[in-house]
Amino acid sequence: MEIKVHKDHNWIQWYKENELQSTNSNWGLFSLYYNMLQKRAHKTMNQLESTHYIKNTTMLPHQKEVCEKVLFSMNGRAILADEVGLGKTIEACFIMKELLVRKMAKKILIIVPASLIYQWEKELRLKFFIFPTVYKKINASHLDDIVLCSYEQVKRNRKIFEQHCFDLLIIDEAHKVVNPKTINYQMVQQINKKYCLLLTATPMKNTLDDIYYLIQIVQPTLFADIDSFRQLYTSNQSIFRERLSRVLVRNQRQDHINFIPERNIETKFIYFTEEEQAVYDQLKKQMIQSKTPHWVYLKQFCSSREACYLSLQKNEPSEKQLLSEIASLPHHIKAKVLIDLFQTIQNEKVVIFTQYKPSQYYIQWYLQQHGIQSVAFSGDLSQSNKQWMVEQFKNDKQVLVATDACSEGINLHFAHILINYDLPWNPMRLEQRIGRIHRFGQKNDVRMIHLVLEHTIEAHILRVIYQKINVFQASIGGMDKLLEQTMNEYMVDS
């Protein structure tokens, strides 16, 4: 074995040139500097040194374990996949601090969703004394050492980022980069990095392959190719999971935080009225040939008349007959069921999620008609407006009606009831949704209610979600409850 020894002879060079010049050095300063150097020398091989330099944060035992594992046995390349609310950000910050303190990293790039930039900046500055640069506009000639920016910024300046060589690359909400066909994925893969952390509570967005593509970014040599990845999963799950654990760390709430409350999941099956079912069936029949897949309209129709009407009007304006039939329907059965639900909920705070903006407005209006006050929350609000809406909800209004734009980074732990007004195809989105209320600081047991229309596409979606969760559990491991357990076998078999 050969060890490269690099000696820096700058000092003697300096001496030769400046020996005779008088210096204003004094012995006090000379020893002051020496003592500081001695104090800060990081001598240990397998202990965290950064903990001495952080004041306002202490690590929970599971976070410490993750940091040590990533640094000392995974060589600083990992997917941090703790469940929502266990502090992935803190773990990543600690690892970053450790790499900085040990001078293992200097140039760092942190990519996060635009809405989380200021949260990250604040956390880094106040808790870790790391001062990242947040650019308004990125200049081609120079990048600061620690750069914090959004996916969009990186996308817009791909060429610049590709030229640099980063010691550490951190990607938050990394489930955004699981599809190798997307620009997001390709740009991330192009970035040169020495160490790399991917943060996501939901490493499997839709299919098992998602995990493979995440791994390709962090440890491309872990599997020979995608076929051997798939094959190992089907042939031997325990070896598969062992292999995965070399690059992926996942903590579950139930193992680590004993005071985290229970999740109670309920599915409420609803039946369309006869006239609604008639329109639904007609819609299904007529739209089977349309450009947009027909299930899109069906899904919208299950959410609200308005959602379906507006998108149909936009895409298929010729369907006058159908449009007028939808328009003439009475109030949606789901909305009525929702109001009934509120009878039992009384004055508790409730978060309602829907995928569609028209439904969002409709729900808000319909609640208002029944004397229930609410705020609307969607992705196009500015950061300060979002904060304001959350404050309103916390202090004055009973209900927050949100679209999925809300489902990352926002903290609503003061509410403990969540209603899924319509179901997304992807179970991870459900996890993100419930993660808003089922997190640190939640004092009550959490109740999540799915509203599902029986005999429609929604029942089918529910079945798909059950299947996806089963694949997830077989590959990555346990997952907190998202659906009612008792229905599992029935749903997957049918």
Place this chain on the structure above:
Amino acid sequence: MSTLSFLQTFYKNFFRMTNCNILSEEKDSITVQLTKEIDKAIMHRPYYWTYMETIQQEGIPQKVCFTTNDKTANGYTLQYDTPLYNRTMSWLQKNTVYGVYYEAIHTNTETMLYPWLLLNVKIGYEGKIHTEEIISIGLQLIHGIIEFHMMEKLAEKSLQEKPNDYCYTIAPIISVLNGYKQMDKAINQYLESKSYEWAMTSYHEMKLEEKIWEKHDTNILNNEKAAMYKRLQPKIHVEVLQGALIYIRNNQFRTT
């Protein structure tokens, strides 16, 4: 002493030694009248000073309240690794890179002071994990005796920038350049005497990775392979950070 109060003491000493007046001192803050030199060095306001120079004005150094309460962490917070701290350290590095110091002896008999070359050296051991060590070596420039832990040994003495009366310095026989070469050899010997477990672990992992890489297409993933070497190839980095010519009384050290 905890790591953080160490930093506070460090800053207090720093301001005192650079002639910055400490105007008041509270539990978690310290108000200091900076000198022009230190203001320029640590406050990072180059535009102000350039402007003052162009209009040929003296410029007024700032009076600053530095806080150790970091709830708000801004430019005036005393903490490790902040931009303020980094500027302070790099100013110190630049200004203490070399000096000539004499032992302070109050005497009225003639006293001989022997010349020593002192080097404070940073050694970085860079494997899968990086560690670092600061060593301090002294070489007596008459007989060529080498001492380790020099700074710790000198801590028992007091040193100053001018010799006292009745103290005479002996001229070095070994030049600083030759002394430096001898000390370089001593550093090599020191490195050879160290345990290399850290490097072995790293090296073995690198060899394993290399094997795995043989099965992969390195054309596409060339950068990734290079990054693997960067992470695992063991390296040692040696850098002299401070040096000094020191005149002290002879035979003062207990042998180590």
